[in-house]
Amino acid sequence: IIGSAIAKAEDSLPSWNSGPAKQSIVAFVDRVTQKQSPDYVEPTDRIAVFDNDGTLWPEAPIPFQAAFAFDEVKRRVPKEPTLAADPMVQAVLQGDIGKLIEGKHHDGLLKVMAITHAGMSTDEFATSVSDWLESAEHPRFKKAYSDLTYQPMQELLDYLRANGFKCFIVSGGGADFMRVWSERVYGIPAENVVGSTGQAKYEMRDGKPQLIKTLDHLFVDDKEGKPVGIHQFIGRRPIACFGNSDGDQAMLEYTTIDNPLPSFGLIVHHTDVEREYAYDKKPSSSGKLTTALEAASKRGWTVVDMKSDWVRVFRGSGSE
Amino acid sequence: IIGSAIAKAEDSLPSWNSGPAKQSIVAFVDRVTQKQSPDYVEPTDRIAVFDNDGTLWPEAPIPFQAAFAFDEVKRRVPKEPTLAADPMVQAVLQGDIGKLIEGKHHDGLLKVMAITHAGMSTDEFATSVSDWLESAEHPRFKKAYSDLTYQPMQELLDYLRANGFKCFIVSGGGADFMRVWSERVYGIPAENVVGSTGQAKYEMRDGKPQLIKTLDHLFVDDKEGKPVGIHQFIGRRPIACFGNSDGDQAMLEYTTIDNPLPSFGLIVHHTDVEREYAYDKKPSSSGKLTTALEAASKRGWTVVDMKSDWVRVFRGSGSE
Ligand SMILES: [Ca+2]
Ligand SMILES: [Ca+2]
Structure with missing residues (x-):
């Protein structure tokens, strides 16, 4: 049974090489989904x-949501000149990650989060994420x-x-x-x-x-x-x-x-x-x-x- | 189309009398689910x-969760005698709802909630709710x-x-x-x-x-x-x-x-x-x-x- 389930799973998991990792996944799914299994789960x-x-x-190189936040700061600075006065915004513009993560609570990052993730409506935020995802590109993989x-x-x-x-x-x-x-x-x-x-x-x-x-x-x-x-x-x-x-x-x-x-x-x-x-x-x-x-x-x-x-x-x- | 949809819905909503309420439900569901409708919703x-x-x-006569909380207090008092010393627990035992909802923040009710809804594991809480639901009966409908x-x-x-x-x-x-x-x-x-x-x-x-x-x-x-x-x-x-x-x-x-x-x-x-x-x-x-x-x-x-x-x-x- 396990042999045939693995064979079936080959079709479902073609990007997994045969080996213990793939086997463990298939064996578990099998165990909890086959009606006759003592370990069947509803x-x-x-x-x-x-x-x-x-x-x-x-x-x-950084979590993608951080990339969004930094890009968002850069996008907004020309339209909201008061933003540029903030030293943490300056750190973003200069790519100074060290400054942003300084201190026990990473005050710089929190500031950037506050600017980019609060104060707007949930619809406005969703639009900015959606626009960013359509246009942004990963620096290494260029996709x-x-x-x-x-x-x-x-x-x-x-x-x-x-x-x-x-x-x-x-x-x-x-x-x-x-x-x-x-x-x-x-x-x-x-x-x-x-x-x-x-x-x-x-x-x-x-x-x-x-x-x-x-x-x-x-x-x-x-x-x-x-x-x-x-x-x-x-x-x-x-x-x-x-x-x-x-x-x-x-x-x-x-x-x-x-x-x-x-x-x-x-x-x-x-x-x-x-x-x-x-x-x-x-x-x-x-x-x-x-x-x-x-x-x-x-x-x-x-x-x-x-x-x-x-x-x-x-x-x-x-x-x- | 609306006529036939309503006829079909008769089968789905047999406990609804014909009338504007039922019609409005069926008309809305129809409007958002029929592929050809301009108001179709995915x-x-x-x-x-x-x-x-x-x-x-x-x-x-009271929300069912409050009935659970009161029954739970009563169930626990014999096993946890220190509980009985609490004046709000006494109010529950005496059915003195007035005392429980006294004050701007209904301190009595909050106390009862704290006793019955906090301090235990989520599994223990689930068991007590489940046990209660199996045994408790509505005071008027006796079900x-x-x-x-x-x-x-x-x-x-x-x-x-x-x-x-x-x-x-x-x-x-x-x-x-x-x-x-x-x-x-x-x-x-x-x-x-x-x-x-x-x-x-x-x-x-x-x-x-x-x-x-x-x-x-x-x-x-x-x-x-x-x-x-x-x-x-x-x-x-x-x-x-x-x-x-x-x-x-x-x-x-x-x-x-x-x-x-x-x-x-x-x-x-x-x-x-x-x-x-x-x-x-x-x-x-x-x-x-x-x-x-x-x-x-x-x-x-x-x-x-x-x-x-x-x-x-x-x-x-x-x-x-
Ligand atoms: Ca992770
Ligand atoms: Ca209600």
């Missing part, structure tokens, strides 16, 4: 959660950011959905940022996106309902925040969890330790300096991976070796 | 939101609370889902309370329930992941909180909204004013003192309906007259 409980940056698309999603992970999303799973993004990124394109890019509708959020403010402006973005009651959907966000937004424990860094460790543990249902955890390890990036302990951007990698063997999590496990990396590309 | 955008208390099930959902609204949920709508609960009630039974009772899975929430705390206890309920960062999903919650949890503007009180006015407005898509609003007016309850300006429990009822004609919202529009009221009953 479709309604087949909740799968995916980190985004570094798991579904890259996070280097639209939305063409840089990982083809093997896209196949995995499709494969899980075809097997009755409900797939959610659970990311430290902004929910409002991701929801603009998550359905088009991943087939994940807005309501299945859990991310960091500020509490919007509801107002009638000129008789029209508006939600104004704020950074109030900021919920940071990272580390221990991920299980908290999963509970708050999804309301159930997932049975499958996919991440790439220590920021995902808590949700991997929440998914796989003491879960009354069978469960599966997977870490994407960036090992491919040629086709993408190679990092773990010392990422140049986000994505530090140390304790979660250590925990993987103890917990039985699958570790994907990007270089050897993936036939190709990006969706928007031929075979690389 | 399935992914067919978001429908439902208030719960007073819209999908009763809210008298399990979950048998008292409104049959016409259940048919409406089914009818909308059959027409490609995604149905969500958006309620001032606690999300953790509703999610225990929403799928079984309404076919609405946990992840489609938006409600009031405190931020749970993630911990490892004896090596096992636990989410401990708290009242921290309490989000109250009522009035202006409803559009805020819709944006935060669903991420898109609904095209159909169903409520029964002024607490739903903001989400009715958010759904129907200046929406780029066609939209529909509906208010359930409790007019049936025989079969259920009759109230608007002066409810004995929650559910005050004044400004939203005034706004209905201006906004084109359908007002359901429970007495004349509904053939029967409750799901768990014969034809009454």
Whole structure:
């Protein structure tokens, strides 16, 4: 049975090389979806959660949402000259990331977030994200950011959905940022996106309902925040969890330790300096991976070796 | 076309008497789902939101979640004698609702909520809700609370889902309370329930992941909180909204004013003192309906007259 399921899955996961990573995925899906399996799980409980940056698309040289924020500052400065007076805006204009991340709370980055992610209506924000995504290009790969999603992970999303799973993004990124394109890019509708959020403010402006973005009651959907966000937004424990860094460790543990249902955890390890990036302990951007990698063997999590496990990396590309 | 659609809908909505309320529902669903309609809406955008208390099930003589909280206090007092020393617990034991709602912030009720809705794990809480729902009985109707959902609204949920709508609960009630039974009772899975929430705390206890309920960062999903919650949890503007009180006015407005898509609003007016309850300006429990009822004609919202529009009221009953 497992042999034939793997053969079937070859069609569903063509960008995955044969090997233990692919086998573990197929064996788990099989185990929870075959009616006669003692570990069968009802479709309604087949909740799968995916980190985004570094798991579904890259996070280097900087997370794509940070690229959006910096581009947005640059776009607005000519129209809003008072902005240019801000030293943190100057740091953006000069590409001085060091200055932006100075201090315990990265005050510069917070300032840039406040300028680019608050004070406008949710519709205005969605338009600016959408416009940016259409025009911006990744500095190394010279493609639209939305063409840089990982083809093997896209196949995995499709494969899980075809097997009755409900797939959610659970990311430290902004929910409002991701929801603009998550359905088009991943087939994940807005309501299945859990991310960091500020509490919007509801107002009638000129008789029209508006939600104004704020950074109030900021919920940071990272580390221990991920299980908290999963509970708050999804309301159930997932049975499958996919991440790439220590920021995902808590949700991997929440998914796989003491879960009354069978469960599966997977870490994407960036090992491919040629086709993408190679990092773990010392990422140049986000994505530090140390304790979660250590925990993987103890917990039985699958570790994907990007270089050897993936036939190709990006969706928007031929075979690389 | 409308004639035949209504005839077809007769099968889907048998507990609705013919009349303008039913007609308006069918006409709207028709308008947004027929491919050739100029107002056709893609399935992914067919978001429908439902208030719960007073819209999908009763809210008298007290909201069912309050009944749970009071029963829970009574259940725990014999095992936790220190509880009995609390004057607000005494008020519960004596049925002194007046004392519980004294003061601007209803300190007594808040105390009862803190005792019954925080400090335990989310799993423990779910078990206590589930146990309660199995054993508790409505004081007037002498049935399990979950048998008292409104049959016409259940048919409406089914009818909308059959027409490609995604149905969500958006309620001032606690999300953790509703999610225990929403799928079984309404076919609405946990992840489609938006409600009031405190931020749970993630911990490892004896090596096992636990989410401990708290009242921290309490989000109250009522009035202006409803559009805020819709944006935060669903991420898109609904095209159909169903409520029964002024607490739903903001989400009715958010759904129907200046929406780029066609939209529909509906208010359930409790007019049936025989079969259920009759109230608007002066409810004995929650559910005050004044400004939203005034706004209905201006906004084109359908007002359901429970007495004349509904053939029967409750799901768990014969034809009454
Ligand atoms: Ca990541
Ligand atoms: Ca209500």
